Amino acid sequence: MTAPSFPTELKAALDARLQGLSRGELAARAALISRTYRDGGGSGAIRSEADALAYALARMPATYSTVTASLNALRAIRPDFAPQSLLDLGAGPGTAAWAAAEAFASLQIFTMIDTNVALRTLALDLARGNAQLNNLEYAKGDARAALAEAEPADLVTASYLIGELGERERQPLAEAMWDKTRDTLLVVEPGTPAGYARIIALREQLIVAGAHVAAPCPHDGRCPLSAPDWCHFSQRLPRSQAHKQVKGAELPFEDEKFSYVVLSRVPVAQHPARVLAQPVASKVEISAKLCTSNGLTTAKIPRRDKISYALARRWCWGDAVMKES
Numbered sequence: 001m002t003a004p005s006f007p008t009e010l011k012a013a014l015d016a017r018l019q020g021l022s023r024g025e026l027a028a029r030a031a032l033i034s035r036t037y038r039d040g041g042g043s044g045a046i047r048s049e050a051d052a053l054a055y056a057l058a059r060m061p062a063t064y065s066t067v068t069a070s071l072n073a074l075r076a077i078r079p080d081f082a083p084q085s086l087l088d089l090g091a092g093p094g095t096a097a098w099a100a101a102e103a104f105a106s107l108q109i110f111t112m113i114d115t116n117v118a119l120r121t122l123a124l125d126l127a128r129g130n131a132q133l134n135n136l137e138y139a140k141g142d143a144r145a146a147l148a149e150a151e152p153a154d155l156v157t158a159s160y161l162i163g164e165l166g167e168r169e170r171q172p173l174a175e176a177m178w179d180k181t182r183d184t185l186l187v188v189e190p191g192t193p194a195g196y197a198r199i200i201a202l203r204e205q206l207i208v209a210g211a212h213v214a215a216p217c218p219h220d221g222r223c224p225l226s227a228p229d230w231c232h233f234s235q236r237l238p239r240s241q242a243h244k245q246v247k248g249a250e251l252p253f254e255d256e257k258f259s260y261v262v263l264s265r266v267p268v269a270q271h272p273a274r275v276l277a278q279p280v281a282s283k284v285e286i287s288a289k290l291c292t293s294n295g296l297t298t299a300k301i302p303r304r305d306k307i308s309y310a311l312a313r314r315w316c317w318g319d320a321v322m323k324e325s
């Protein structure tokens with residue numbers, strides 16, 4: 001997947017908040033937050049304005065890029081979808097709203113919900129740099145409780161939220177999110193086996209409730225992958241100077257793995273195959289692992305089939321492609 005570029009206004013708004021702050025201290029805060037996440041502690045470590053900024057500098061470019069890639073997958077399958085309202089749960093610094101605003105010029109009403117005061121304050125501050133987000137509502141509170149009061153929205157998003165919930169909280173939250181989804185729900189999680197397992201559980205639960213998968217799966221049936229395999233994608237994104245400093249990283253890019261599902265109330269009209277790994281090109285053929293509406297397959301496109309070969313050369317991991325088994 002081609003990396004979507006991080007919005008210039010968002011980068012500028014984050015950079016402006018760096019004035020007068022020690023990069024070393026921000027890097028130490030980001031490292032502590034990241035360690036807390038790895039140990040299963042969630043975003044409880046984000047308590048102050050500086051913590052929120054450190055988190056946003058370290059994580060927003062990656063989460064923006066995976067949410068954008070997921071929304072682009074939705075747009076490719078449903079080019080006519082033009083949501084007017086967005087409801088973003090576990091909104092944090094507002095990443096999904098920025099990505100959705102960029103993906104859908106039709107969006108006018110933005111509602112966010114989160115428990116974290118520091119991230120909410122930062123989100124509201126950052127949003128001042130985006131005219132589309134000027135009138136957003138940001139409720140402070142637990143997602144499920146706040147959902148009871150929320151208006152339904154055309155597009156509902158939950159990016160990197162459900163992994164922060166206890167196992168028993170996930171099903172009722174999924175049900176409540178779906179209740180507030182007028183048209184489409186997007187859920188994004190880290191591209192780990194555990195993140196994928198959460199996505200698959202939610203997908204199965206909501207298909208039973210009447211949802212149809214718009215992406216990444218070309219079907220509403222059971223996922224054909226079995227352990228140790230899992231469905232995930234990857235976004236390569238460039239790291240800015242501030243991003244490198246706060247992560248204590250040298251490489252000018254990073255690869256962010258993610259799993260996601262887009263569920264719609266309406267069945268989708270087209271079911272292209274999904275490329276599940278970077279295709280391998282040899283002198284004789286291109287070999288691509290595909291999920292199709294008939295199950296998993298490894299497509300072999302011989303070089304002598306010039307037209308198909310030329311098309312397949314452009315396939316990337318995560319793309320929707322017109323090739324059935």
Ligand SMILES: C[S@@+](CC[C@H](N)C(=O)[O-])C[C@H]1O[C@@H](n2cnc3c(N)ncnc32)[C@H](O)[C@@H]1O
Nearest residue numbers: 063090091092095114115116142143159160164
């Ligand atoms: C990993 S952050 C992701 C933030 C944002 N969605 C993004 O993609 O950048 C998870 C967010 O979920 C929020 N959160 C966790 N549990 C929550 C709950 N029960 N209700 C509302 N928000 C919650 C946290 O405060 C945090 O902002």
